[in-house]
Amino acid sequence: MLKKEDNEKLCKTNAGTPMGEVFRRYWIPAMLAEEVSEPDCPPIKLKLLGEELVAFRDSEGKVAILDAYCPHRRAHLFWGRNEECGLRCVYHGWKFNRDGNCVDMPNEPDDSKFKHKVQQTTYPTWEKSGIVWTYMGPRDKQPGNPDYEWLRAPKTHFQVSKTYEGCNWLQALEGGIDTSHSSFAHNNNIQDKKSLRSRATNPKLEVDKTEYGFRYVGIRDLKEDGNYIRAYQFIMPSQQMRGQMMKWHDGSLEDFPTIRGHIWVPIDDESVWVWNFKYTSEPSIPLDPEFSLQQEILFGRGPDDVLPGYRLKRNPSNDYLIDREVQRTKTFTGIEGVNTQDYALQETMEKPYPDRTKERLGTADLAIIAARQMLLEATKHVENDKQPKGTDPATYRNVRACDAFLPKGVDWREGLKDNMTAKYKSPALAVGSSTSSKS
Incomplete structure (x- = not known):
């Protein structure tokens, strides 16, 4: 049997929970590549480890995963326009690139610097074998890309x-x-x-x-x-x-x-x-x-x-x-x-x-x-x-x-020693970057 407190510790995975923080130290599969099949295709809703997210493939073919809610008035970015290397919220036009930077704020004065102060939460992605992987933990703890x-x-x-x-x-x-x-x-x-x-x-x-x-x-x-x-x-x-x-x-x-x-x-x-x-x-x-x-x-x-x-x-x-x-x-x-x-x-x-x-x-x-x-x-x-x-x-x-x-x-x-040893050779892998890559 398991103690009640240990059972809860293992089962709960939202941010701030013990097991949730464990999962956030690993790269995890986020979506199939087919779900965001081509550049500028429609964004998709995504939920991982209790977090509401949105994903899109930008004009350069790279996949981004962002907090689902616009930092302006918390509209859902699933309704957004995927255009010109960014996702534009259809409520007031705020646009975010794959790194979460606000690159356009058309409802503010032309000389406003406010957009430079707005950052949307985003998570690194890595694409391999038809899977888009993501890392949702501290950047200084980010491990190398998976090599199963x-x-x-x-x-x-x-x-x-x-x-x-x-x-x-x-x-x-x-x-x-x-x-x-x-x-x-x-x-x-x-x-x-x-x-x-x-x-x-x-x-x-x-x-x-x-x-x-x-x-x-x-x-x-x-x-x-x-x-x-x-x-x-x-x-x-x-x-x-x-x-x-x-x-x-x-x-x-x-x-x-x-x-x-x-x-x-x-x-x-x-x-x-x-x-x-x-x-x-x-x-x-x-x-x-x-x-x-x-x-x-x-x-x-x-x-x-x-x-x-x-x-x-x-x-x-x-x-x-x-x-x-x-x-x-x-x-x-x-x-x-x-x-x-x-x-x-x-x-x-x-x-x-x-x-x-x-x-x-x-x-x-x-x-x-x-x-x-x-x-x-x-x-x-x-x-x-x-x-x-x-x-x-x-x-x-x-x-x-x-x-x-x-x-x-x-x-x-x-x-079974030989049977339990990998036969597909492993290339040297670099630490995952903060932007998506595809291989």
Whole structure:
């Protein structure tokens, strides 16, 4: 169980809260590049860590993120005109460039110097792999740009998407790093007693803490067939990576190593953006488009599964379209979509977040316990003006996840050493600038 004060400390992420200040020490995904697809396109509304923001791509193709409300009379800048390297408020014409400088104030006298005294809050951006990243913390603490292995995979080897989830970020993350629930919530063929999920429902967890977070494994004992080991990475503050041996080929799924993962970014204390990425673990092999599509459908994120605003068609308003007959005869939940099954369980927990003082955790929850410990440690580091773990790209740039079969008696740390070492080479990265860049 978790103390009430620690539960609140972990769940709340607005500015000035302990966990909110932790998130503000990292680069976080802000939006998909497609949301601001071209120079001078319409601005978009954005909310991150409880802050109302507006984003636009200026005439030079660079993305800006600003406080959503004009400092004049607090009109929302979403209504603004994106023109000539700036966003102009339509209430009185005040215009702001991507650095937040007021560059025009047409309702003031021509000789007025007032505009030079007005500065709008703005956050640095960095564009990579179809994602616009932002840093919302103190500028003197800004770390180098992210260097996760999956960001180094070329477009032909990589895919990213995002979906909205209506719950606190922590219960979404904890659902992601929980490995034993896949034998139940994600058992989509309850008649198949030979599947990995059915053969070993109680994986043994082992956790190793690191300078970037921790790595952990779920070891499933398959008796005479050895051990099936799924090795994960948890990268602070909210990223998980995992291996998955599947490939779509000639109409059927075949074994083929792919690395997948999520980043959970709080919108506010009751909603979160779930970023989904996958890439091939072999630099010589591109991602099969048909495989990628079928996987998105399997996870509940296919073209017919997502509504405008990156929200799932199956949601609390329609009980996730649960089919009780399918639940009785075919799948454990009766809900389509692997991640949709997660959402159904996570979005319907207590609001605004679960009362963790009433929990009873077991050995299957070691990764969740470790994550809470590291996140609470991070709040102490920030309170003491120290950088939390995982802000330095050097600590995580060479790690990856995997899954594999190992003979009995072989320690995964040694047996999977090469599988858990990045293969996509890392370039030298400079510290992010205060203006946006694209690569």
